[in-house]
Amino acid sequence: MNNLERRGDCNSNLRNDVKHKLDIEAQQVAESVIMNVFPEHDILGEESCGKPTATADWLWIIDPIDGTINFFHGLPWWCCSVAARYKGTTVAGSVFLPELNMLFEAVCDGEALFNGRPIKVSSTSDLSLAMIATGADKWDLDKRSFRFMKKVSEMAQRPRILGAAAVDMCMVACGRMDGYFESGIYTWDMAAAALIVERAGGETETLCQYPKHRMAFLATNGHIHAACRKHLLPMLSDRSCQL
Numbered sequence: 001m002n003n004l005e006r007r008g009d010c011n012s013n014l015r016n017d018v019k020h021k022l023d024i025e026a027q028q029v030a031e032s033v034i035m036n037v038f039p040e041h042d043i044l045g046e047e048s049c050g051k052p053t054a055t056a057d058w059l060w061i062i063d064p065i066d067g068t069i070n071f072f073h074g075l076p077w078w079c080c081s082v083a084a085r086y087k088g089t090t091v092a093g094s095v096f097l098p099e100l101n102m103l104f105e106a107v108c109d110g111e112a113l114f115n116g117r118p119i120k121v122s123s124t125s126d127l128s129l130a131m132i133a134t135g136a137d138k139w140d141l142d143k144r145s146f147r148f149m150k151k152v153s154e155m156a157q158r159p160r161i162l163g164a165a166a167v168d169m170c171m172v173a174c175g176r177m178d179g180y181f182e183s184g185i186y187t188w189d190m191a192a193a194a195l196i197v198e199r200a201g202g203e204t205e206t207l208c209q210y211p212k213h214r215m216a217f218l219a220t221n222g223h224i225h226a227a228c229r230k231h232l233l234p235m236l237s238d239r240s241c242q243l
Ligand code: LIP
Pocket: 046, 063, 065, 066, 067, 068, 069, 134, 135, 136, 163, 164, 165, 166, 182, 185, 189
């Protein structure tokens, strides 16, 4: 938190993304802490400085700042996300929002917690009454841009673009959102929050897997999952989906 005055300290500020120096510094701190205790483990992160290929049984998945552009512009809607996987299964995950002092966490055989208290997904079962978080999908700004935003707007009561995938999914886990979908997020965006949604009684699904850890991902309260999938999956078939 003592780096908030460095919000503007970025390596690049582009139309579609901000590369922030604190992303790299925070990743390095997280890696050194983990490697000091578990030198034989592997690490995967958005700013990964770790080993290039994951061969160990244990893999730590780190997004030091999820919601980087929010952080850069001064919005508190960003988080640090860490997950631990054992032989490919996520066994623990935590998502912390430093400026809002909100900690979401879960282990694979326990309850999802928000600041230490159990949470559960919403009971909304009518998709037309659901609030769904999504992303801007504005890449390339071609005719395909915003088509997912348009679809979510059509199928749900309201879409919301809040700019931090892991936080959006934690809102699903605590019942303040009914679902989350994005057509292109990364393993480090979703790894911890997906476990939290599942342990809160929700459902998560990779609708399409793309190269380099990128995917189309859906997380819901479970009740609206099939309806969301029915609307979204046909839109994904025309991309390099590996599923
Ligand atoms: C962000 C995601 C967000 C997505 C943004 C960006 P970052 O991650 O959390 O959901 O819409 O495009 O990818 O880059 O801030 O860690």
